[in-house]
Amino acid sequence: MSPLDTRLVGATLVVCAALFGWRMLRRPKPYFGDSDCVLFDPDAVYHPDMAILPGTDAGHMDDNPRGYQAETGQQGMDLGEMVGAAFFALLDEVYMFHPETFEIVFMNARARRRNSHQAKGQALHFGQIVPGLDRARLRGAVQPLLTGANDVECLDYEADEEEIHISLQLIQQGDGPTCFMAVLQRTEADFMAVLQRTEADESDAAQRTADYVATVSHELRTPLTSVKGAMELLASGALGDVSGGAASVLSIAQRNIDRMISLTNEILDLAKLEAGQMKLNVLPMDMVGLVQDAIEVNAHYARQCGVALNADGLGPPVQVLGDRGRLMQVMSNLLSNAAKFSNPGQQVNVALTATSDRLRVSVIDQGQGIDAETRAQLFQRFGSSSLSAAGIAGSGLGLSIVKSIVQAHNGEIGVDSELGRGSEFYFDLPIFRDEWKTIGVST
Amino acid sequence: MTELPKVLHVEDDSDIREIACLALEAIGGLSLVQCASGPEALSKAQAATPDVLLLDVMMPGMSGVETLAELRKLPGLETTPAVFMTARAQLSEVEELRALGAVAVITKPFDAMTLAEELISIWRGTL
Numbered sequence: 300m301s302p303l304d305t306r307l308v309g310a311t312l313v314v315c316a317a318l319f320g321w322r323m324l325r326r327p328k329p330y331f332g333d334s335d336c337v338l339f340d341p342d343a344v345y346h347p348d349m350a351i352l353p354g355t356d357a358g359h360m361d362d363n364p365r366g367y368q369a370e371t372g373q374q375g376m377d378l379g380e381m382v383g384a385a386f387f388a389l390l391d392e393v394y395m396f397h398p399e400t401f402e403i404v405f406m407n408a409r410a411r412r413r414n415s416h417q418a419k420g421q422a423l424h425f426g427q428i429v430p431g432l433d434r435a436r437l438r439g440a441v442q443p444l445l446t447g448a449n450d451v452e453c454l455d456y457e458a459d460e461e462e463i464h465i466s467l468q469l470i471q472q473g474d475g476p477t478c479f480m481a482v483l484q485r486t487e488a489d490f491m492a493v494l495q496r497t498e499a500d501e502s503d504a505a506q507r508t509a510d511y512v513a514t515v516s517h518e519l520r521t522p523l524t525s526v527k528g529a530m531e532l533l534a535s536g537a538l539g540d541v542s543g544g545a546a547s548v549l550s551i552a553q554r555n556i557d558r559m560i561s562l563t564n565e566i567l568d569l570a571k572l573e574a575g576q577m578k579l580n581v582l583p584m585d586m587v588g589l590v591q592d593a594i595e596v597n598a599h600y601a602r603q604c605g606v607a608l609n610a611d612g613l614g615p616p617v618q619v620l621g622d623r624g625r626l627m628q629v630m631s632n633l634l635s636n637a638a639k640f641s642n643p644g645q646q647v648n649v650a651l652t653a654t655s656d657r658l659r660v661s662v663i664d665q666g667q668g669i670d671a672e673t674r675a676q677l678f679q680r681f682g683s684s685s686l687s688a689a690g691i692a693g694s695g696l697g698l699s700i701v702k703s704i705v706q707a708h709n710g711e712i713g714v715d716s717e718l719g720r721g722s723e724f725y726f727d728l729p730i731f732r733d734e735w736k737t738i739g740v741s742t
Numbered sequence: 743m744t745e746l747p748k749v750l751h752v753e754d755d756s757d758i759r760e761i762a763c764l765a766l767e768a769i770g771g772l773s774l775v776q777c778a779s780g781p782e783a784l785s786k787a788q789a790a791t792p793d794v795l796l797l798d799v800m801m802p803g804m805s806g807v808e809t810l811a812e813l814r815k816l817p818g819l820e821t822t823p824a825v826f827m828t829a830r831a832q833l834s835e836v837e838e839l840r841a842l843g844a845v846a847v848i849t850k851p852f853d854a855m856t857l858a859e860e861l862i863s864i865w866r867g868t869l
Contacts, residue, residue: 517800520829520850521755528761528854535855537769560851 392483395470396425398445401437403428404478425481429456429463441479444469505574516567523563527556565696569680572703579622579707583731586658587613589623590649593630600635605643608634613651617658618731625704630660632697633724637664640722653730661725668718677714678702747793747865748773752783752809753827754801761854762796770858780804784812787819794865795819799828799839807842814843823868825861827852 386393387407395405403423406414414423426434432454443449444467454465464484471477530553532538534546541549571577594608601608619626637647645665652659669677680699705712705726716722749772753759759776766772775790777783781804783797795813797806804812806826813819826839829850836847846864848857 517829521758524829524851525755525757525761527851528758528765531854532761532764532769535769538764 394425394428394481394483395478396481398441398469398477398479401425401434401479410483425479428481428483429465431456432465441467441469444479508570508574516563516570519563520560523556523560527553527560530556562696565700568700569696572700577703577707579625581620581622581708583618584621584623584626585616586619586621586626586660586728587616587651589626590630590651590660593627593634594649596627597631597634597638601638601647604638604641605645606638606641607646608638608649609646610649613649614653617651617653619658619708619728620731621708621728622704626708629701629704629726630662632701633662636697637662637666637722637724640664641666656730657727658730659725659727661723663721663723665721668720669714669716669722670718674714674716678712746770746772746862748791749775749794749796749861750783750787750790750792751776751796752778752780752801752806753796753798754778755798758798758850762857765852765854765857766861769855770862772858772861780806780809780812783809784816787813788816791818792822794861795822795824796861797824797826799826799835807839810843823865825864 389407390409392410392413393405393407394403394410396403401424403425414428424434426432426437440452440454444452450468452467454467456463456465462485466482466484468480469477470480530549533541534549534553568577590610590613594610598608634647634649641647641664647665648663650661650663652661678698678701680696702712705728708728710726710728712724712726714722714724749766751759751762751766751774753762753776756778759778763774763776766774775786775792777786780801787795795810797809799806801809806828810824813822813824823845824843825846825848826844827848827850828835828839839847845868848860853860
């Protein structure tokens with residue numbers, strides 16, 4: 300074959316590989332080892348599933364059963380781990396099972412997903428994987444592998460309107476133990492159907508979870524409504540005078556019923572977020588106005604903590620695309636946290652800083668500050684619970700919900716803090732400009 | 743003296759009915775007719791001649807939404823302002839309730855001390 304022909308064959312293989320999804324390996328010389336590769340001539344090696352182009356790479360292929368490995372390793376890469384991860388992530392289902400009992404000892408991610416309905420902790424046999432593949436038939440299929448008559452046994456099955464191709468191989472680690480490896484490939488249409496079915500199942504499961512938690516929250520809110528209402532009526536004095544120790548105890552009960560309501564709301568929010576059910580009603584809105592309203596809404600609580608909320612020099616209106624209710628939730632969480640973790644007599648300041656395309660809202664307190672370790676996990680679920688444990692109420696869910704809301708607005712949230720000097724919680728949002736409406740920004 | 747609305751309140755939970763009764767009558771000074779179910783509301787509504795309908799959403803048997811649909815068929819109640827109370831205040835659900843003819847949605851747990859005030863304000867907004 301001339302160099303031109305070789306290049307043409309190579310180019311054809313590259314195009315075919317791109318068109319048909321063949322795997323492409325590159326190597327400097329013909330391959331003589333034991334593999335699926337079929338040798339046609341000294342210059343090009345071809346197989347329907349694999350094309351090897353000569354003289355175009357820095358590596359080589361040999362008959363090492365561990366397969367191809369580049370001579371020039373990537374710095375910092377643990378190839379063994381990478382191969383394991385790739386094996387686990389294969390789109391085909393891979394099973395490894397005991398040679399006598401057929402009990403499955405390993406499934407890759409696709410296989411696990413396929414068999415997610417199987418009860419955890421129960422032994423699963425390979426014969427259970429494919430309907431109609433009974434143990435006797437399986438024994439017959441693996442016999443040539445055990446005797447060494449064949450390296451690979453292939454089985455084709457039709458089950459549940461699926462065409463399944465099974466490749467079976469005997470795997471042995473040196474002179475050590477053996478096991479069978481089965482790779483299942485399903486026909487393309489069925490594969491997509493399985494994928495869609497699995498995704499639909501996952502979506503249904505998420506919906507069921509969301510419905511369950513929403514129902515539980517509803518059932519919790521009904522008695523909470525009565526308890527909260529009763530306490531408010533009692534505390535108002537409308538039903539008779541309440542004073543001294545009774546008033547003090549009633550006040551404790553009221554504070555804690557508010558905590559329970561807040562926790563119920565947070566659990567519901569979290570369920571909605573996890574099920575992808577939190578829908579934002581996004582409209583152009585003025586953040587300056589929102590900050591002012593948030594300060595007004597939270598001023599009463601801050602006063603109870605002996606803390607003043609300030610927002611001097613907020614400047615002219617700044618528009619963002621946002622869900623006003625959810626951004627109010629973000630502001631209320633940050634303001635109430637700031638008040639809660641401040642000492643009586645201190646101030647909490649809110650500042651807005653606009654760049655050409657981003658607006659930063661900062662809530663700055665002069666409180667106790669947060670150490671680096673706590674800061675690192677502050678926005679994770681229950682990440683702020685260690686702060687709560689310091690004697691101040693909190694579920695540890697609020698900041699993780701706030702982070703999700705900010706991220707759903709294409710924003711970012713963060714915190715700067717110094718122990719003993721206070722903290723600055725901030726979030727950045729993209730600024731919305733009126734002229735963007737004319738170039739098709741969807742609201 | 744400023745005129746106050748007469749309220750028809752439909753709520754299956756007896757404790758919440760009692761709290762709402764205290765909040766609306768004792769605190770707010772409103773005139774109130776209470777029903778424990780949709781069918782009871784249908785039997786009492788015309789005689790009660792309410793200015794405002796206050797309906798719980800989730801009730802066994804006939805829901806608040808179904809109750810409103812039936813009440814609307816009764817002469818004199820075709821356009822009476824309806825306010826829903828719900829513990830599941832998702833935005834989509836609030837929008838849905840508004841689309842069904844509710845002028846407002848009050849979320850549970852409500853504030854007993856301001857419930858009457860809120861309801862009066864909603865009612866005045868419909869005049």
